Amino acid sequence: MNELFSIGDISKIFHIPIKTLRYYDEIGLLVPAFVDTNTKYRFYSVDQFVLIDIIRNSKKMGMPLSEVKKAIEEDLKFNDILEMIDRQSICLDEKINELNMLKASMNTIRESLGEISSLVFNEVFLVKEDIQKYISFPYTSRTIEEQEINFRKAALSSKIIEREVYAVFGVGTDAKIYFDKGEMVNPDIRYYIKNRLSPAEYEKIPAGMYACIIFDDNSFAKEKYYGLLAEYLTKNRIQAQGDFIEQWIMPRVEGKRESTLIKLEIKIED
Template sequence: MFGIGDFARLGLVSVRMLRHYDLIGLLRPAHVDPATGYRFYQAAQLARLNRIVAIKDLGFTLEQVGAILDEKVSAEELQGMVRLRRAQLEAQISADLARLRGVEARLRAIEREGQMRTDEVVLKKVAPLRVAVLSGRAASYESDDIGPVLTPLYRRLVERLEETGVAIVGPGCAYYVQADDGSVLAHAGLEVAVPTGDGYDVVDLPAIEQAAAIIHRGSMDHVGPTMQALAHWIEENGYRAVGLAREVSLHCPDDHDEWVTELQWEVSR
C-alpha cells in the first residue's frame, strides 16, 4: 500500500484533494492506521481516482461524480464521455484562438491608424489570368471566416492538379463574390495553362483596367491594416472600389509570417 503523499503523486492530484474525497465518501483509503490516523491506499484504487478526475473534468459536480460511479460506468462509456469533452474543449480553444487573432489584428489596425501605408499603393493594369479553381462559401469576408475555407480548398486543388498532371504556371489568386445574405463565395485559384479541368473549374479571369494594388507581408490573418490602407488610398484619390479585392500569392512558404501577397482592388471613377 501507499501513503497518502505517494498515492497523490501517482494519481497526479493533491493530498488535500484526497482528504476531501475521503471526507465526502468519494474515495475512502484502503486502510487508516488507528494509532496515527495515516491514510493508506492500494494501487488498484488509482482506477477509481482516474474516473473521479475524468468525470469531474467533464463539468460534473463531485456529488454527480459519485452518482455516476455508483451506476458502474464502463471504461468504454467513460472513454466516450472523455473523448466528447476533449473535442468540445479543442473546439473552444480553437474559437478562443481565432478571437485572439481577431483582437490582435484589430489592435494593430488601431495602432497604425496614424501611419497608413497609402504611399505604397500603385495604380496598375492587371493582365487576364487563367486559373484552376475550387470554391467554397464563407460566413463573412473576415479573415477568421475566409481562412478555414480557403486553406483546405488550396490543399485539395494542389492534390487534384498533381493527380491530373497539370502544371501550376503562376501564383495563386484568391477572389471573392459577396452574397446578399452577407456570406462570401471564396474562390481558391492557381494559374494553369489548360483550357478545362477534371475535378475543378478552369476560369479565365478578365483583365482589370485599373486596380489599386498594395503588397501585404505576413500572415493573411493580419491583413486588416493593409486592406484599410488600400481603402484609404482609393477614397483619398477619388476612386470607387468595385467588388472585392483579389489576393495574389507572390510568396507563400510554410511560415505564414513570411508570406508576400499583393492585394488588387478594381477601381473606377
C-alpha cells in the first residue's frame, strides 16, 4: 500500500483544521482513502493531495461546497472548468460591488459622526441646511413602541439595511399636533439618502435656516429635547415652518439600554 497520511498530518500540511476535514468526510466531499476499522482513524493518500488543492482553491474563489462537490464528481473537462470559473467570476464581481457599497456606507456614517462630534450637544443652535432627500414609508407612529416596530417594517421591506452598515433612518413629527396638544405623532418612517446614488423617486426637505438640537439619549427621553427646541423658538419669538425632522445618526447600547445619537430640527423663517 502506498504511504498514507493521518488526518493530523493532512491538517498540518494543508493548514486545514481537523474538524473541517471530518466535515468534508461527512458530506462526501473528501472521503479518506482508508479508515482503520478498530480505531476509526482516517488516513489519506498522496493521490488525494490534488483533490485537496482543488477544494482549497475553489473555496478561495468563493464557491459553495455543494458546487465544489458536484464539480469533482462530474469529472469536468477543461471547457466545463472555464465556464465554472466565469460563473464564479461574476459572483465575485457582485460580491465586490456589495462590499464597495458597504464601505461607502461606512465612510458616509463616519463623515456624519465627524461633523456632528464638533457640534454642541443638548443645546439648540441655528444652522443653514442644504436640500435633504429621503424616502418616506407611510407608517404612522404615536408611541415609541409603534415607532420601533414601524422602523423595522420599513427597513426590512426596502432591503436598504442589506447594502448599508448604518442607514440613517428617522421620522417626521407633526408640528401642529405637537404645538397644539403636546403629542409626538410621526406620519412616516424616513430613510435619509446620504449617498450620491438616488432612487428614481424621493421626497425633499427644503434648504434654509433650521433650529437644531443634537442629543445622545434613550428614545423614551426624546420628549425632553422636543421641549428644549420648542422653548427656544418661543423664547426667541421664532416662527417654525413645516414639521419636525428626526434623523437617527447612530444607535448603540449603554448600560444595557438603547441610546441613539439623534439630530432633531425644524425649519424657521429665513
